[in-house]
Amino acid sequence: MHDMPFIYNFPFFSILLTLIGGMSMPFFRNGRVAQKINMGIIIAVGVMNFILFCNLVSTGEHFTYMMGHFPAPWGNEIRGGPFEALMATVFAFVMGFAILGGVFNIYEDVPKKKQYLYFLMMNLLLSSMIALIYTNDMFTAYVFIEINTLAACAIVMSKDSGETIVATIRYLIMSLLGSGLFLMGLALLYNITGHLLMESLQPVILQMAESEQYYLPLTVVFAVTTLGLCVKSALYPFHSWLPGAHGSATSSSSAILSGLVLKGYIILLMKMMYRVYTPELLAKLHITDAIFVLGIIGMIMGSIHALRERHIKRMTAYSSVAQIGYIFMGIGLNSEVGMMAASFHILSHAITKPMLFLAAGGLANVSGHSYEFKDLKGAAHRNKIAGVAFVIGALSMIGIPLFAGFPSKLFFSTGALHSDYFRMPLVLIALAVSTALNALYYLPVCINIWRMKDEPGHGHGHGSDDHSASHGGEPEAVHAVHAEALGHGSISHAVSHGAAAVADAGHADSGGHELLHDTDGAHEMHHGKTGITPAFVVSMVVFIASNFGLGIFYGPVMDAIRKGLELL
Amino acid sequence: MPFLLLIPVFFPIAMGLALLALNFKERAQRQIYVSIVIIANMVMSIVFMLTLPRTTFTLVRFTDKLSISFKLDGLSIVFGMIVSILWVVATFYSFEYMKHEGKENKFFSFFTMSFGVVCGIAFSANLITMYLFYELLTVATLPLVMHAMDKRASSAGKKYVAFSITGASFGFIAIMILMNFGASLDFTYGGVLTNMALLTGHEPIVQIGYICAFFGFGVKAAIFPFYNWLPSAGVAPTPVSALLHAVAVVNAGIFAITRVIYYCFGADFLSGTWAQYLTMFMAIVTIVFGSSMALRENHIKRRLAYSTVSNLSYMLFSLTIMTPEGMVGGLAHMLFHSVLKITLFFVAGAIIYKTGREYVDQLEGFGRSMPKTMIAFSICSMGLIGIPPLMGITSKWLISKAAVESQIPLAIVGIAALIVSALLTTLYLFEIIIKAYFPAKSKEELAEANMDVKDPNGLMTIPMLGLTAFSVLFGIWPDPFIKIFELISYGAF
Structure with missing residues (x-):
């Protein structure tokens, strides 16, 4: 030594x-x-x-x-x-x-x-x-x-x-x-093998597997340890x-x-899969099949739960459930490519999700510390860098090229094409559906946070006056406008917006919506601190840059992962 | 200098983002800014399309098979020209129209950005680049669809996202399959499935890949059963329905499928397979279905949207014949339908803008009250129906000719569908014309009902009448276009 x-x-x-x-x-x-x-x-x-x-x-x-x-x-x-x-x-x-x-x-x-x-x-x-x-x-x-x-x-x-x-x-x-x-699982493993070191465990386990007498205890050990880690990493349904x-x-x-x-x-x-259990044995005992199926279900169900949320951080959290599903699905593909895709997704998700959470926090800081969608309306105008970061994070999650999420999707589908006829269609369809679901819950939020401040006063109701009487659905629109104005933010916001909406209604000229820009100042005053510190900006910029970096120059990273997995 | 091709793509995107940040207080300033950007971009894209060499410019290289690259060819020039010219026309129309919708700054920002994104689709050199801009098109146009931000608009927006992104991700599956079994992802006339060693034995998967691509990218071309987003997206402001949902977005779908059939999978590989017949069958179903739904619909914009559904499938049907003649027919109908349908939507928008009326039976006697508008509508309707010598007949003739020459039995059924659809088109468009010119109500009643119904101002009427004149002129004399389309379809341009 x-x-x-x-x-x-x-x-x-x-x-x-x-x-x-x-x-x-x-x-x-x-x-x-x-x-x-x-x-x-x-x-x-x-x-x-x-x-x-x-x-x-x-x-x-x-x-x-x-x-x-x-x-x-x-x-x-x-x-x-x-x-x-x-x-x-x-x-x-x-x-x-x-x-x-x-x-x-x-x-x-x-x-x-x-x-x-x-x-x-x-x-x-x-x-x-x-x-x-x-x-x-x-x-x-x-x-x-x-x-x-x-x-x-x-x-x-x-x-x-x-x-x-x-x-x-x-x-x-x-x-x-x-x-x-x-x-x-560990206790059982020690009991039947007498080792705890990964290096010494593997030969003993392989020997046992060859003799075919220890299938049941080995299955139990593998299943229990894997299950434990799955619970801790929040694989659906845990x-x-x-x-x-x-x-x-x-x-x-x-x-x-x-x-x-x-x-x-x-x-x-x-690491355990490669260094203790070996992928072949896991496949034989159907552990990877179970992981695969749960991963696919998690991909879809996590997104469906996220779709129902009206709380930006809980939504992002459910999106993590879906992304964990991706990773386990990659592991469950039980191939080199699948494992590489899963490893890459660990990285791409590790740089994207923190950005989303921090951006959500930054947006909430300028919206009365509320994470509800209705309070976050237009928040991105008050904290621009957080708004940009959230949109980029969302595009990355959807898997649009140039962002970090795209290579993941690319490798998962490559992995699928190299696997058997049972897994291939499942993965491809799950990827497609999950992409769409991601878009469905992230994009409306992006639009919501970038809404113009003046929008509550500008539903359909803002037609030029010569025809507004014959405008279909007019009363409904006006009603919605008022409900929107009242539901906007804390009470003080509602008052300021309500007043603005009234002022606006009296203004017949449709160009009048620019009037409302001064409510922006009221927001700032009310909160005092916006939380847009230099540290926050630096961190957002770094996350955005690394997202693009990983999305464009994923080749070398992938080579390193390949090399690393070979050496495991 | 092929990098110049980046300018028409990224200049509008940058300018649109800048517009978001600038947030003009005065409408006049914004209109000058937007018109300068859009016209400059049209001029640049046309000049570049005509002068730049046909070489590939790679912006980002991921791996040897994957890159973001741009290249010009005949097909991209056709699509680019249609989009560039109609974008300018639609911009002037929207200056007037958007006065009553509000939030003009946001609208014109995304309207400008979408121009760049569509140019990106047109100029992309490979499937991955096209996929990038295809996804971005959904993202960039979503705020336009959800413009009103009320319940109806946001549910339409969600539907739009759900359909488009699901479609694109099925397209992505096809890309993956092509990447695995094809020689490259670059658009090559005749297809990229040239490496027999890779392909042999995997034909069924590749055919499934084609099905994924057809229905995936076909979502934007409103193929049955994925058409539903298009009528719902009619809640968007009319310039969006006119430009995006009759021209840019839906033609991007047609363009993508043309690329997929003729430049990726290759007509030779596909023709005669079950995959060809399945896609052709669905196109035929959509032709009849769209027309029938249009007849049932009483809301003007939704009726036109269903008419678009049907007409897009004329092109899809023509493309699935998978002969060069079929491609000629598809391209010709793409051009003619764009011109006619954008004008029809402009008319619908003018009616909504001036009177707020949205239903067919509210248009009694409009021929007298809005003469210019209704003349544009009548002429373009007749063009769409295919009354000679107006525009539509040429493309329908070309499609039918291609169908007959292909000697596919199903294609003959397709011709029958075209005839049925022409009949239905006559019914649903003439109903409006007859109501407008031969009202059932008496003169006095009409005078009272249509008291303040007038033609809109020049910003709206000039685009409508100009396009109508264009459609008449080139309906009579379509040869130059057809010649170009033939050159493209035989891989010579």
Whole structure:
């Protein structure tokens, strides 16, 4: 071990640094200091993993790292390859900008005394996710799953409201159910094989599978561990905890939970599939079939639920259920291409969904902190960068070329074409339907947030006066106009808009709608702070740029993923 | 300098976005801005179409098979010309019309952006580029459909999105299949299924791919049973119905299917297969269905929309004959129908704008009250019915000729459908003409009912009458167009 390159220490450093950094925060008891420490550590982690990633991709190597130089079965191992390093880099990157973008809301939503604890939890979260990515040991994985669960619950609960507490309790119960299942599977696995290290497990399992006597216990073990991870990553129908938790937390928490935390478990599952169970065995035991079917159902059902929502963050959260369905569907394709597509989708969703959540938060900040569609009308005019980011995120989710969502769709359908005649039509049709559903719930929201401020006064009722009497459906239109004006925003908004509508009605000239622009100023005054801080703008711009970047230059990323999966 | 081709695509998009940001306070300023942008773009696109070399310009290269590239060929020039010229006409018409709809700034922003997007469809060099702009077209025109933002408009908008995006994603399936079994995704006359090693043994999948493409892209061409969005989208302001839902969007569907049949899958591969007969059969069904629904409908704009449904399938039927003659017929009908139907919609819009009347039986005696408007309507109706020597007869003749020469039994059924549909067209259009010129009510009643019914001003009448004159002129003398279409269809232009 003396000739080991220094950079192979980086994963270990990353985990340790985040843990120690977190533990240092109680000494300061100050949110701002904690945030700086947290940001510094995230940058360090990101840089270290990026260097490691570049190195591993160029050399095409992978390594196992023994913690404290104790060999198995006593020691604890880390295993790194291009795949793991890529994921860790992206996780650090996304986490950094997600916190940066939501920092205004963190300070607003989290009670002052607890702010440093919020960043502590963020540190624990990052540490546990990196450990899940790099670990080579099933029990270590379990330990970090639990840490991850607790930290995730804490960042949901940190916004101190009744809603988040209920959401956290649901989250906690489902999450613990998931990790409990995982632990059960792990115990059984240890019982029949006597190993916990991934490397030693695989030969024993393969031997057992060959003898064909252990099919039942192996099926149970695989099913239970997989199920545990599926519950934790909110695969439909185990998603019930997700919309509450992601919809009610502060923006950064939602962004990180949706973009990263769910994926941590999926990456662990993928590693287990390759390094412990082997895809062939999983296919033989029909585990992948089950994952595939649930993934397809999730793709559609998540979107159908999202379609019914009138709350922008809950809608985005349900969209995550659908996207998780995509990823599991890719895994369930049980082929190299499918796995690559799933891995790519982890990345593209990890950079798109946080952007959507942060943009939704930014829009709500300028709309009286309400996430209801009716209050968000025209919000994009008050926070332009958030509006642009939301539209770009939406187009990416629909899968329009040039955006990050398109290569995912491309690879999923390539994967489908290379699979059997049962899966191919199912995937292709599910992709088509789900694309349309995504468009159906994202596009109306985009239009809603970009509505002109003056629209309540300008339904059909605004004809030139020589024919308005004969205009069909006129009374209805006027009625709708009033209802709209009254339902608009908090009471003070309704008053200002109502007054404006009255003023407008008296104005016979149809060009009169420009009158209303001064209500804009009233909005600003009412809220005082808009939350459009430089940090928010930077984070939005970075997310937008990385979305385009991944959408256009997906080739190299895909090559790295291919290489990484080969080395798993 | 093939990169110049980017200008007609991205200039209007940028200018439209700028218009959103500028938000002119004065109507006159906005009208000057919009007319400069639209006219400049028309001039540029026409000049570029006529002068630029036929080379590919790649904007973004994803992989060796996938790229966003632009290229000119005969077909794109035809589509580009139709769209560019009619866009300018429609813009002037909307200046007047949109006064009564409000929210003009938003309207003209997206109206301008859509121009660029349609040019993108016209100039795309491969299926992925076309798919990109095809999706963007839905996104860019959605705010126009939902313009009124009331319940009816937003449900129509949702229907539009649901149909269009589902369609495009089925088109995407076809793209994936072509990518796997074809030599490339670039539009090549005669098709890209040239690599026999890839293709052999997978013919059924490729044919299913064609079906996906036909019905997927056919959604925008309102093929039965995916026609329903078109009549609903009539809640949009009339210039949108006229330009987008009679010309640009629906012709983009026809254009896409022409590309798919003649430039991707290839007529040789498809002709004689079940896939050809299925698509031809659905086109024939739509021809009769659309006309019958138009006859039942009493709302003027919806009647015209159903008429569009039927006429689009004339083109689809002609294209599915899958001979060069069939393509000639399809292209000719695309041009003629665009000119005629946009004028008919302009008339409907003028009536709504001046009187607020939307139903056929409210038009009694309009021939006397709105003489210019109703003359345009009558002449274009007769053109659409196909009364010689007006415009429509030529294309119907070409389609029937192609059908007979193809010797496909189903195509003969198609000719019967054309005849039935012509009869139905006569019924549903002449009902309006007769009501307008030979009212049942007495003169006094009419004078009272139509007291303030007058022709609109020049911004509306000049586009209508100009297009009518054009339709008469080229109805009598269609040769130059037909020659060009023949060159394109035989791959020589």
